[in-house]
Amino acid sequence: xxxxxxxxxxxxxxxxxxxxxxxxxxxxxxxxxxxxxxxxxxxxxxxxxxxxxxxxxxxxxxxxxxxxxxxxxxxxxxxxxxxxxxxxxxxxxxxxxxxxxxxxxxxxxxxxxxxxxxxxxxxxxxxxxxxxxxxxxxxxxxxxxxxxxxxxxxxxxxxxxxxxxxxxxxxxxxxxxxxxxxxxxxxxxxxxxxxxxxxxxxxxxxxxxxxxxxxxxxxxxxxxxxxxxxxxxxxxxxxxxxxxxxxxxxxxxxxx
Amino acid sequence: xxxxxxxxxxxxxxxxxxxxxxxxxxxxxxxxxxxxxxxxxxxxxxxxxxxxxxxxxxxxxxxxxxxxxxxxxxxxxxxxxxxxxxxxxxxxxxxxxxxxxxxxxxxxxxxxxxxxxxxxxxxxxxxxxxxxxxxxxxxxxxxxxxxxxxxxxxxxxxxxxxxxxxxxxxxxxxxxxxxxxxxxxxxxxxxxxxxxxxxxxxxxxxxxxxxxxxxxxxxxxxxxxxxxxxxxxxxxxxxxxxxxxxxxxxxxxxxxxxxxxxxxxxxxxxxxxxxxxxxxxxxxxxxxxxxxxxxxxxxxxxxxxxxxxxxxxxxxxxxxxxxxxxxxxxxxxxxxxxxxxxxxxxxxxxxxxxxxxxxxxxxxxxxxxxxxxxxxxxxxxxxxxxxxxxxxxxxxxxxxxxxxxxxxxxxxxxxxxxxxxxxxxxxxxxxxxxxxxxxxxxxxxxxxxxxxxxxxxxxxxxxxxxxx
Numbered sequence: 001x002x003x004x005x006x007x008x009x010x011x012x013x014x015x016x017x018x019x020x021x022x023x024x025x026x027x028x029x030x031x032x033x034x035x036x037x038x039x040x041x042x043x044x045x046x047x048x049x050x051x052x053x054x055x056x057x058x059x060x061x062x063x064x065x066x067x068x069x070x071x072x073x074x075x076x077x078x079x080x081x082x083x084x085x086x087x088x089x090x091x092x093x094x095x096x097x098x099x100x101x102x103x104x105x106x107x108x109x110x111x112x113x114x115x116x117x118x119x120x121x122x123x124x125x126x127x128x129x130x131x132x133x134x135x136x137x138x139x140x141x142x143x144x145x146x147x148x149x150x151x152x153x154x155x156x157x158x159x160x161x162x163x164x165x166x167x168x169x170x171x172x173x174x175x176x177x178x179x180x181x182x183x184x185x186x187x188x189x190x191x192x193x194x195x196x197x198x199x200x201x202x203x204x205x206x207x208x209x210x211x212x213x214x215x216x217x218x219x220x221x222x223x224x225x226x227x228x229x230x231x232x233x234x235x236x237x238x239x240x241x242x243x244x245x246x247x248x249x250x251x252x253x254x255x256x
Numbered sequence: 257x258x259x260x261x262x263x264x265x266x267x268x269x270x271x272x273x274x275x276x277x278x279x280x281x282x283x284x285x286x287x288x289x290x291x292x293x294x295x296x297x298x299x300x301x302x303x304x305x306x307x308x309x310x311x312x313x314x315x316x317x318x319x320x321x322x323x324x325x326x327x328x329x330x331x332x333x334x335x336x337x338x339x340x341x342x343x344x345x346x347x348x349x350x351x352x353x354x355x356x357x358x359x360x361x362x363x364x365x366x367x368x369x370x371x372x373x374x375x376x377x378x379x380x381x382x383x384x385x386x387x388x389x390x391x392x393x394x395x396x397x398x399x400x401x402x403x404x405x406x407x408x409x410x411x412x413x414x415x416x417x418x419x420x421x422x423x424x425x426x427x428x429x430x431x432x433x434x435x436x437x438x439x440x441x442x443x444x445x446x447x448x449x450x451x452x453x454x455x456x457x458x459x460x461x462x463x464x465x466x467x468x469x470x471x472x473x474x475x476x477x478x479x480x481x482x483x484x485x486x487x488x489x490x491x492x493x494x495x496x497x498x499x500x501x502x503x504x505x506x507x508x509x510x511x512x513x514x515x516x517x518x519x520x521x522x523x524x525x526x527x528x529x530x531x532x533x534x535x536x537x538x539x540x541x542x543x544x545x546x547x548x549x550x551x552x553x554x555x556x557x558x559x560x561x562x563x564x565x566x567x568x569x570x571x572x573x574x575x576x577x578x579x580x581x582x583x584x585x586x587x588x589x590x591x592x593x594x595x596x597x598x599x600x601x602x603x604x605x606x607x608x609x610x611x612x613x614x615x616x617x618x619x620x621x622x623x624x625x626x627x628x629x630x631x632x633x634x635x636x637x638x639x640x641x642x643x644x645x646x647x648x649x650x651x652x653x654x655x656x657x658x659x660x661x662x663x664x665x666x667x668x669x670x671x672x673x674x675x676x677x678x679x680x681x682x683x684x685x686x687x688x689x690x691x692x693x694x695x696x697x698x699x700x701x702x703x704x705x706x707x708x709x710x711x712x713x714x715x716x717x718x719x720x721x722x723x724x
Contacts, residue, residue: 006345008385127345127346128345129344129345129346129349146343149343149344149345150343152345153342153343153344153345153387156387161576164571164573164576165576165577167546167549167551168569168571168576168577169579170551171549171551171567171568171569171577172577172589172590172630173590174579174589189579190579193579193616194575194576194577194578194579197575197616198573198575198576201340201575202340204304205335205337205340205341206340206341206343207303208294208297208299208303208324208333208335208341209335209340209341209342209343210343210353211299211303211323211324211325211328212297212298212299212324212325212328212332212333212402213328213332213353213354213357213401213402213405214325214326214328214329214354214357214358214405215325215353215357216325216357217325217326217328217357217358218357218358218359220359221356221357221359222355222356222358222359222360222361222362222365223356223362224352224355224356224362224365224366224369225348225349225352226362
């Protein structure tokens with residue numbers, strides 16, 4: 001599984017606050033969903049990759065975290081190319097491959113890639129704590145904002161617990177089996193019960209820790225850390241506006 | 257009394273603690289120390305359901321008529337596992353979490369945060385990701401995040417249980433400084449008593465939920481008088497001619513990412529030998545066990561094991577290696593047992609009345625004994641134990657030591673990771689320190705070298721006979 005989580009960093013989009021990154025993500029999603037232009041989607045994909053590199057991601061790690069997305073995009077392309085038979089036939093491999101099928105496949109795959117890679121990049125460069133604080137400032141009750149933060153804190157915890165439990169099984173000679181219903185039931189019970197117990201113990205402790213620091217005492221809470229909007233947010237905002245403008249132009253003039 | 261228990265967690269406890277007083281609560285595991293702390297912090301019965309009788313007052317206000325969030329203005333509780341109480345992603349945010357909940361002005365929140373970070377010596381970590389901190393740093397963060405609430409009463413529930421000796425020493429030093437500066441009322445639940453003597457505490461000894469002893473403690477002699485400082489007896493020598501080959505570690509190096517945990521480590525473990533592994537949190541002790549268990553492969557070097565060697569491992573948290581729905585089923589995962597063998601095994605572990613009980617409903621001590629029994633029933637030639645004594649009282653620890661010595665007498669190689677320096681000093685044939693450098697040898701040689709290097713907290717003299 002790709003390890004999708006926030007990476008600490010000081011470069012590129014890490015210098016942009018959560019509001020700027022959220023706006024940029026919305027602009028990329030607009031390109032993916034609303035732009036009819038393949039070239040614009042390709043350009044957006046290039047921009048996302050360049051932003052990832054500028055933000056300190058190595059090409060190998062970024063591609064590795066996206067490998068399931070890339071495989072799925074390829075499958076989408078192939079499925080569309082094989083199933084849509086509009087336009088001129090370019091080649092036949094038992095079924096005709098048409099230029100309409102290829103364009104539709106590219107359209108679908110690029111739409112999927114732009115939205116997913118932009119979302120991946122957003123998660124990699126956006127501090128979830130600050131994002132939650134942004135949501136709270138935008139009017140979402142702070143309990144929901146902290147639910148997001150806690151959920152994100154539990155991801156590495158569950159990953160670690162799962163690994164430990166699997167190792168404990170390995171050492172005791174327990175082989176996970178999904179070949180029969182009883183084997184599947186045993187595997188699920190042997191794996192998820194210990195992890196669930198760990199999770200419940202952790203939830204108890206966190207609840208006490210939060211209540212013991214007056215969480216929920218008032219309907220509002222202070223946010224001592226400012227969410228400054230700086231030059232980097234300005235650049236991100238301008239980039240987002242440019243993308244939205246290009247989407248409108250592409251729709252107006254039917255860019256290829 | 258908790259709904260799932262057959263006896264009260266606390267019974268007939270009456271005590272008055274004065275402002276600015278330091279009280280240390282000690283006693284065997286399950287005696288009610290944590291329940292006492294949680295009750296005083298207002299978690300019982302508002303968050304942890306229980307039937308309570310009597311009255312607890314803090315500064316004249318009834319705890320049972322209030323709740324934890326409101327009591328947080330006066331009382332702060334630092335729990336045993338620092339990892340389990342951090343709820344944000346960065347150090348500064350974590351310390352600010354409490355005063356932000358109090359709706360204080362941002363300037364006041366920041367003033368308190370700066371003061372708490374400085375008081376606990378972690379100001380340099382304020383921008384760090386909380387998941388990247390060491391155990392000692394996390395515990396100091398937990399204390400800082402309570403201090404920002406400006407409580408007049410600070411409760412600490414075994415604050416050093418998960419820390420290496422150096423980290424524990426730093427916490428005790430921090431508490432002494434805080435007490436000297438702020439005149440906090442401190443209530444500390446602890447097994448390690450000797451390092452707390454400079455605070456000149458009043459000791460409360462709990463047993464089965466009752467206070468059985470009250471006494472001021474200023475010197476080691478006070479602990480001796482209470483029977484709280486009995487040293488571990490020296491274990492018998494290693495058996496002279498155990499059969500079979502040993503495990504040879506040849507120049508292994510290992511690290512996660514680009515950070516090496518150890519480099520070019522070589523070591524022999526002979527049959528019938530107990531190797532103790534000590535060192536700071538994050539120094540690679542658990543990783544060494546994982547390498548020996550074959551769960552990781554060294555980056556360079558190799559580990560030679562005798563052909564057909566059977567391994568067994570006792571994990572730090574028992575629930576991570578308990579899978580079945582009853583104790584009997586758990587014991588038979590590796591294969592069925594005759595009724596007589598099963599009864600004998602369970603009786604030896606004092607679990608014979610719990611054969612049909614759900615393992616995860618057992619106490620921590622019972623779960624630990626069960627995991628030791630299930631591991632030993634396969635007669636492993638290489639037995640690996642990761643901090644098996646955490647949260648265990650002296651009786652449980654003594655039981656485990658007895659089983660380890662039986663396994664050693666039968667020729668098993670035992671690798672034991674622990675922060676309990678006095679225990680390892682009496683138990684081990686060989687010692688390995690994994691820190692900035694690896695030091696291996698006889699316990700005397702390793703402790704001598706550590707003393708020369710100034711790592712006093714890793715030598716038995718610093719702990720002076722404290723046991724679990």
